[in-house]
Amino acid sequence: MAVTLDLGAIRARDGFDALVAALGGAAAARLVGGVVRDTLLGLTPADIDLATIVPPDDVMARLAAAGIRAVPTGIAHGTVTAVLPSGAVEVTTLRRDVSTDGRHAVVAFTDQWRDDAARRDFTMNALYAEPESGIVFDYFDGLADLAARRVRFIGDPLQRIAEDHLRILRFFRFHARFGDAIDPDGLAACAARANDLMALSRERIAAEFLKLLIAPAAVPVVALMIERHILRAVLPEITSAEPLRALATREAAAGISPDPIRRLAALVPPDAAETIGARLKLSNADRKRLMQATAGPGDEGPRALAYRVGGTVAVDRLLLAGADVAPLDGWTPPALPIGGGALVARGLAKGPDVARALRRIETRWIAEGFPDSTRVEAIADAEVAAMSSA
Structure with missing residues (x-):
């Protein structure tokens, strides 16, 4: 029995149907990746992506002819951004890998949907759906994995990691967000190839790890990563997930949303914060915040602390110290009413x-x-x- 996607919210977006028509309709374009995965899970997708058999230069021409603004954001790799009244939609021509080095891929364009699916990382991310009927196309049992909340590499996990080393961190991030029981083959491959992370830019590592830290199951997943020495090559200072566990408990009790910099501060030793902030090439503001986060609650009270260091840093310091943040709820530091x-x-x-x-x-x-x-x-x-x- 065919699985169909509920397209109500997607097709209600202003300009979406016109975009699909400009590309050639359902025969030439399909929804792909996170929008399919998240919609099937009943979540609101963050982005809408389309895959198409139309070559990228032709995509640009077709959108221009239809009066749709097109931006060649990654045209060398087949991606054109269509700017619709309801927001941007990325349109990417079907691809197959020609060569990879663990960081970058050389691709060739194709008209074969399965070839495009085969180069993706996890089965749940290789689901496609017709943008008119909602019929889902599943080439690697992604629907079964999605139903089981199982993050599973497409094909040989070691090969997938060799193609892009960042997939090690993505495996754990997706498991922290969607997973139930972890896939043993994927876990074993990530542990075996953990040193490959050293070949990645620190910006890519930071971006992926910070996303992981605010995922629903971040605490047990980080504990598993530490246990299996996943981070040792790039963040050897992180040796225990217990401070993160304590912080997550306090965030939940206070009704405060998880924050990646605050959670990173819980994991790294205070005397290593400056070094790690520089290593991960965080922004100057985030580096400063990382270093300030563990300075303690002060001795003047929560509101005085917030007045002196700002609300964000004050919340960081109070939560990490196990102090009460309730006095800051709904309170904005005032200005001294005299000059x-x-x-x-x-x-x-x-x-x-x-x-x-x-x-x-x-x-x-x-x-x-x-x-x-x-x-x-x-x-x-x-x-x-x-x-x-x-």
């Missing part, structure tokens, strides 16, 4: 005295729990009087 001009008007000379007085006023304002401007005016009067009489 230097008001102190000069009270008789202080412009310069260092004003700066010192503002610091003292701010300290008292924080200690008193951020009172309103009336109280701040009184504090300012007292500080100016004290400094004037000194």
